[in-house]
Amino acid sequence: MAHEQSYDFIVVGGGPAGCTLAASLASSAKKPSVLLLEAGGRNENKSLRVDGKRWKTFMEENMNWGSQTTPQEHCNGRQLDYSHGKGLGGGSSINFGVYTVGTRDDYDLWAAEVDDETFAWDTMQARFKRLETFTGTIDVPENQKYVQSELTDHGNKGGLHVGYAKEWDSDLAMVLDAFEEAGVQRNLDHNSGNPLGFGLCINSACKGLRSTAVDLLTEVSDNLVIVSDSPVQRIILDKNKAVGVEANGRACGFYRRVDSASKEVILCAGALESPKILMHSGIGPAEELSKFNISLIHDLPAVGQGLRDHFFAPLIVMRNPKTNDRNSFYQDEVAMEAAMNQWEIDGTGPWARHGCQLGIGWFKSDRLTSCEEFKALPESVQDFMNRETIPHYEIISHFPVHFIFPQLFQDYSYICLPVFLMNEQSVGEVRLQSSDPDEPLSYNPKFLEHPFDRRACIEIYRHLWDLTKHPSFAKDTVSTIMAPASQSDEDILQFWKNNISSSWHMTGTVKMGREGASDAAVDSRFRVFGVENLRVADMSVVPVLTNNHTQATAYMTGATCADVLIREYRLDE
Structure with missing residues (x-):
């Protein structure tokens, strides 16, 4: 026909x-x-639109x-999602x-x-x-301090509805405060044109x-x-x-x-x-x-x-169960089903709370800009990365990784902190592998091929580790679930090679x-x-x-x- x-x-x-x-x-x-x-x-x-899912x-x-990538030479031959x-x-x-x-x-x-x-x-x-x-x-008065947006930076008549979740996981504010006590600058609106600092993620x-x-x-x-x-x-x-x-x-x-x-x-x-x-x-x-x-x-x-893409690796720690109430939800099938019924009525309840609000931040690294690998970059790249609003990496808090790897978790009191490299210098390609237009291309992002990226991954992970070891955060940490074997350059880089993921960017x-x-x-x-x-x-x-x-x-x-x-x-x- x-x-x-x-x-x-x-x-x-x-x-x-x-x-x-x-x-x-x-x-x-x-x-x-x-x-x-x-x-x-x-x-x-409509069930595909549940915020918490x-x-x-x-x-x-x-x-x-x-799709999957080709085997990545600098990631121990892994094919990545x-x-x-x-x-x-x-x-x-x-x-x-x-x-x-x-x-x-x-x-x-x-x-x-x-x-x-x-x-x-x-x-x-x-x-x-x-x-x-x-x-x-922000509906909860004590959480208003985490947000301050200028009306001139946002729209109010477009078809895409974005903003903050009405309710959050109970320990998110604790992490925002702990990171500030650890010396991290707070950012009250990442979409102002300058994302540097840590604060609340704006959600689609x-x-x-x-x-x-x-x-x-x-x-x-x-x-x-x-x-x-x-x-x-x-x-x-x-x-x-x-x-x-x-x-x-x-x-x-x-x-x-x-x-x-x-x-x-x-x-x-x-x-x-x-x-x-x-x-x-x-x-x-x-x-x-x-x-x-x-x-x-x-x-x-x-x-x-010219294929470029952000990638990340996680740090996961188990927290004191008293700091949050995730177990009472994710361990209870009846509670999750009841929450789904509530969501279908008016979009509220636990499925509009758990996993719906992240902490997020972008940072510069003096360690990175002083390393030899940075100094070897073209002068134009160095100048760009030294511009006022350009970050070198990103950290997210409260990434609910149990949805992706459910077999790894029975206790949901953990916090997953992925760290993302920004401005990576590795450049990949996509290529034909068939004359059939219904066959996918071959995707090769060449992650970690550039020496700057390898050095950067080591330095930015160290900063994330330092944050989690600060007393304001560490006092509620019970154990480490996922991290490099040691703080050596070799172990940190090996951890990236074994655990790196694409951000699909x-x-x-x-x-x-x-x-x-x-x-x-x-x-x-x-x-x-x-x-x-x-x-x-x-x-x-x-x-x-x-x-x-x-x-x-x-x-x-x-x-x-x-x-x-x-x-x-x-x-x-």
Whole structure:
């Protein structure tokens, strides 16, 4: 069965970037026809939105591509989980709900690298505000001291609801206070443009309900057509001009779907899928395409290169059970079932409390900037990492790791503290491994390949360890569950190699840059070099690995591309 339809714009991928872009285009004054194609399903089951269970949705097979990295040479040959979202909402439906926008210096560097103020902080912050409805109130009076947000830093009319949980685990405030006593600067609002310091995490959730990119689609009129279960395999090209896409869908069985775009095709399939669609359409490194007998349309060596990603390792300690009440909930199946019934009524109760509010902080490290590996970095990289708002690492408190490794825990009084490296220097790639467009690419982030990253992991873990040994925190620690065998460089690095995980912040595989740059594939207007009417607008184009959890950056990439297209096509006139 064949199907063919024409639209003004075709957006490929229903994650944060794609939903933001499609909704913005369709809502413009001229109401262009927009087709949003999503490879996965609609993910409409409300139980997938329980705030306290947001740590488990990535285990839903129909919501996750289920990818793994290649064996990582510098991680003892381990293949690592490389989850990315499948279905409407994309990564926002399976991530851990951390909503952090990054630093103002990230976006100013982006603007400088592509020579376009469209990406500068002041402009990007205005888009962040337009996107969100921020709930920054704290109901418990004694906890008000942990938050102080300026209204000028947040929006109150957007479709994405973000903010703080109404209720927290009972020992979270104790950890915030203990870290402050240990000398850690407090941060009362990480989304102000300067994330340095420790404080409360802003969540992509509100009133016990996870927020996803689908929320941006709810008020769009019927000029936006959404088709799920339609993975795009190739872009249809007329010489070097994109005129449509070819996708497989499910309706009365399998059928071939061909859709055409009178104005633009925009790929928003993410840093692991957009380069695959490009390469199978004949756009990418000529040598790579020739290995799989893919006809070359345009030689673009940067496609598939430049992969960057944040990674982390945990420190887990058992705490005095008297400091929290998690055992009374997680050890009681009846209590959890009753809590689910309460959540279904009004979104309140223990499933809107336990695991719903994290502590989070970003830090600089004098140890790191004084080491030889840092001094060996290019001067431009050193200068960037020394900028006022740029952190070197991140620490999270109260990560509920028992959801991921339930077999390891019968006592839930523990605290898990992951530490994340920022601005890592290892750069990986994604490559073809088949001529079949339904086969995934090979994903190789090359974690720990760069000597700076290896030294940085040692130094930042030492700081985390020091925090947990400070008397203000250590007085309630019963034992250590997971940490390196000793404080030696060798044992700390070996611990990272054995326990490193991806943050699923894949970035840079279709990098944005100036025309003629050997490492760039699109220009600052998201246009693919050498191909007309084809753009890419997702994390694959972002030239800076922003210092945050990158779902917010993905939303902003889609919003920025929408602004560019609306301006070019005069859609708001």
